[in-house]
Amino acid sequence: MSQYINPSDLTTILPAIVLTVWACALLVADLFIPHERKGWTAVLAALGLVVSLDITLIQAGGTSTGFKGMVTLDGFSTFLNALLLVSGLFGVALAYGYVRRMGLERGEYYTLLLFSVVGMMLMVQASDLIVVFIALELLSIPLYVLAALNVRQIESEEAGLKYFLLGSFSTGFLVYGIALIFGATGSTSYSGIVTAASAGTSSLLLTIGAALLLVGFGFKVAAVPFHMWTPDVYQGAPTSVTAFMSSGAKIAGFAALLRVFALAFPTLTADLTPILAALAALTMIGGNLIAVSQTNIKRLLAYSSIAHAGYILMAFVPYGNPQVMPVSVAAGLFYLVAYAVTNFGAWGVVIALEKQGGKGLEISDYAGLFWKNRPLALAMTVFMLSLIGFPPTIGMVGKFYLFRAVIDGGFVWLAIVGVVTSLISAYYYLRVVVNMFMQEGEPQTGSEFWVNFTWGLTALMTIIISFVPQPLFAWASSAVLRLF
Amino acid sequence: MSIDLILFLILAVVAVATALGMLLSKNAVYSALFLVLNFAAIAVFYLLLGAPFIAISQVTVYAGAIMVLFLFVIMLLGAETLAPSKVLRGQGWAAFGLAVVLVAETVYLLVSRHAAVGVIARPDAFLNTMDSLREIGKALFIQYLLPFEVTSILLLVAMVGAIVLTRREKGG
Numbered sequence: 001m002s003q004y005i006n007p008s009d010l011t012t013i014l015p016a017i018v019l020t021v022w023a024c025a026l027l028v029a030d031l032f033i034p035h036e037r038k039g040w041t042a043v044l045a046a047l048g049l050v051v052s053l054d055i056t057l058i059q060a061g062g063t064s065t066g067f068k069g070m071v072t073l074d075g076f077s078t079f080l081n082a083l084l085l086v087s088g089l090f091g092v093a094l095a096y097g098y099v100r101r102m103g104l105e106r107g108e109y110y111t112l113l114l115f116s117v118v119g120m121m122l123m124v125q126a127s128d129l130i131v132v133f134i135a136l137e138l139l140s141i142p143l144y145v146l147a148a149l150n151v152r153q154i155e156s157e158e159a160g161l162k163y164f165l166l167g168s169f170s171t172g173f174l175v176y177g178i179a180l181i182f183g184a185t186g187s188t189s190y191s192g193i194v195t196a197a198s199a200g201t202s203s204l205l206l207t208i209g210a211a212l213l214l215v216g217f218g219f220k221v222a223a224v225p226f227h228m229w230t231p232d233v234y235q236g237a238p239t240s241v242t243a244f245m246s247s248g249a250k251i252a253g254f255a256a257l258l259r260v261f262a263l264a265f266p267t268l269t270a271d272l273t274p275i276l277a278a279l280a281a282l283t284m285i286g287g288n289l290i291a292v293s294q295t296n297i298k299r300l301l302a303y304s305s306i307a308h309a310g311y312i313l314m315a316f317v318p319y320g321n322p323q324v325m326p327v328s329v330a331a332g333l334f335y336l337v338a339y340a341v342t343n344f345g346a347w348g349v350v351i352a353l354e355k356q357g358g359k360g361l362e363i364s365d366y367a368g369l370f371w372k373n374r375p376l377a378l379a380m381t382v383f384m385l386s387l388i389g390f391p392p393t394i395g396m397v398g399k400f401y402l403f404r405a406v407i408d409g410g411f412v413w414l415a416i417v418g419v420v421t422s423l424i425s426a427y428y429y430l431r432v433v434v435n436m437f438m439q440e441g442e443p444q445t446g447s448e449f450w451v452n453f454t455w456g457l458t459a460l461m462t463i464i465i466s467f468v469p470q471p472l473f474a475w476a477s478s479a480v481l482r483l484f
Numbered sequence: 485m486s487i488d489l490i491l492f493l494i495l496a497v498v499a500v501a502t503a504l505g506m507l508l509s510k511n512a513v514y515s516a517l518f519l520v521l522n523f524a525a526i527a528v529f530y531l532l533l534g535a536p537f538i539a540i541s542q543v544t545v546y547a548g549a550i551m552v553l554f555l556f557v558i559m560l561l562g563a564e565t566l567a568p569s570k571v572l573r574g575q576g577w578a579a580f581g582l583a584v585v586l587v588a589e590t591v592y593l594l595v596s597r598h599a600a601v602g603v604i605a606r607p608d609a610f611l612n613t614m615d616s617l618r619e620i621g622k623a624l625f626i627q628y629l630l631p632f633e634v635t636s637i638l639l640l641v642a643m644v645g646a647i648v649l650t651r652r653e654k655g656g
């Protein structure tokens with residue numbers, strides 16, 4: 001064992017290291033790719049993601065810690081890293097034709113996307129609050145830039161600036177929380193925090209620190225009441241960026257939240273569980289109620305993503321109950337997959353209908369889609385049903401597991417809130433469907449191979465996984481957190 | 485009178501004078517330059533207290549990097565030619581009140597500590613040597629190696645991002 005660095009340190013985060021090196025190389029390689037052929041950059045970026053995904057899957061089953069306990073490799077991180085890398089691939093696929101059509105084609109788009117994925121993967125693997133903080137910045141800064149990429153459109157600049165300012169503000173909460181936790185326990189590593197907390201150091205400071213962490217993460221995953229930025233940013237950012245950040249940033253945020261709470265704060269259950277339950281309920285109610293009045297599809301999906309953050313938060317509520325915790329973690333992971341798949345599909349359909357200058361984004365623009373382009377309309381119907389949680393879709397199965405876990409944890413009222421808000425959400429999701437089938441209109445649809453591929457594949461996945469959810473759920477159940 | 489005390493008295497005068505100069509000068513560039521001098525004087529205070537690492541970071545980070553950024557912003561925005569901004573109503577009184585509170589706190593602390601300890605304790609002898617620097621380096625490159633390296637990636641990304649947003653494509 002060397003004092004400085006060991007091979008096991010590197011293999012613990014090998015997928016992230018490979019992706020980092022790949023992104024740096026891509027940054028240079030992009031200089032030699034002529035402007036008309038920037039598609040090659042996308043292909044190379046996708047290749048990097050595939051290589052990293054391969055390594056992740058080869059490593060599946062292994063567990064280790066690296067860099068003096070800063071990062072952990074376990075089933076949980078393998079599962080989520082694979083999901084993040086697939087999200088990155090969908091993000092590249094959706095951007096490939098879209099950025100060219102919108103005149104946004106820049107090689108750096110894909111490099112920044114790769115760096116953002118690296119940040120997300122580190123955040124999933126982090127087992128020290130300092131790594132969480134830096135990984136959070138690494139995932140956020142590329143997203144700030146990508147959100148503002150469309151410099152010709154004032155909304156995009158507004159989105160980037162708003163996201164940047166509010167993101168920095170929320171990072172402030174996070175860092176303050178980390179500082180208080182360090183003050184209370186004298187450590188930033190999860191194991192150190194637990195040791196100090198069970199030895200009975202001042203718990204008030206620790207609780208306040210944990211609550212501030214929750215504020216910081218709550219912003220990243222867009223939980224009510226920290227959601228104000230979401231609709232404007234999702235609407236103003238280029239749609240391919242929105243699709244990626246609405247899935248990727250949420251997955252990473254939830255992963256870090258889950259690991260921190262389950263590993264570092266098991267002693268604070270009594271204080272934190274009611275806060276988490278209230279946050280989940282507020283997010284489900286707020287997101288779904290405001291979504292009802294939306295007429296723009298991007299804003300509608302933004303509020304829908306807020307509402308779904310609430311559903312996923314439900315998986316956290318029973319985190320202090322050791323009997324229910326494994327099931328609820330598995331349910332949360334399953335729901336993250338369900339959300340990511342459905343979400344990418346829905347955004348893919350939005351991209352297929354969007355036109356220059358932010359046209360084609362009203363729900364009324366979807367009128368008569370079924371009569372114009374049947375596969376597209378049917379796919380959108382599948383996504384809307386999945387977001388409601390209607391059978392036979394993956395969203396229904398995900399909600400079933402979630403509600404079951406919450407009821408097992410003894411939070412029946414929370415499950416009732418979930419069911420009622422799902423019913424409310426049926427109103428606005430079905431309005432899109434009604435528009436496509438029962439209204440007259442002349443929608444114009446684009447036809448780009450990779451966009452069609454994305455919504456086609458995700459629509460199939462949405463239905464097929466709902467019939468055979470067991471393998472995925474079994475994988476999620478085996479994706480347990482590695483304790484120290 | 486020891487050398488330390490003489491040095492301290494000279495530096496104290498410099499520090500207070502430059503702080504006043506920064507507040508009172510009408511030109512923003514002069515203010516920034518006074519602030520640089522003030523930082524330098526405080527860096528020597530740290531040396532007197534036996535904290536070489538903090539002294540050096542004070543010079544490189546504050547007097548160096550941050551002040552250069554300040555000057556850049558002042559010159560790029562042309563702030564030195566701007567007319568003085570309007571003063572909020574009651575700002576003077578609020579500032580006076582806060583200053584009184586600050587002075588009262590300081591005096592109270594000094595008096596109470598003096599009564600208890602006699603003199604403010606010197607920092608650990610260990611800090612007086614360059615060993616502290618070695619310890620910081622060790623912590624950074626052994627315990628905190630990964631965050632340190634990721635920070636460099638973070639800076640790269642921020643730089644790429646800034647260039648992407650400000651540089652216009654040809655014909656764009």
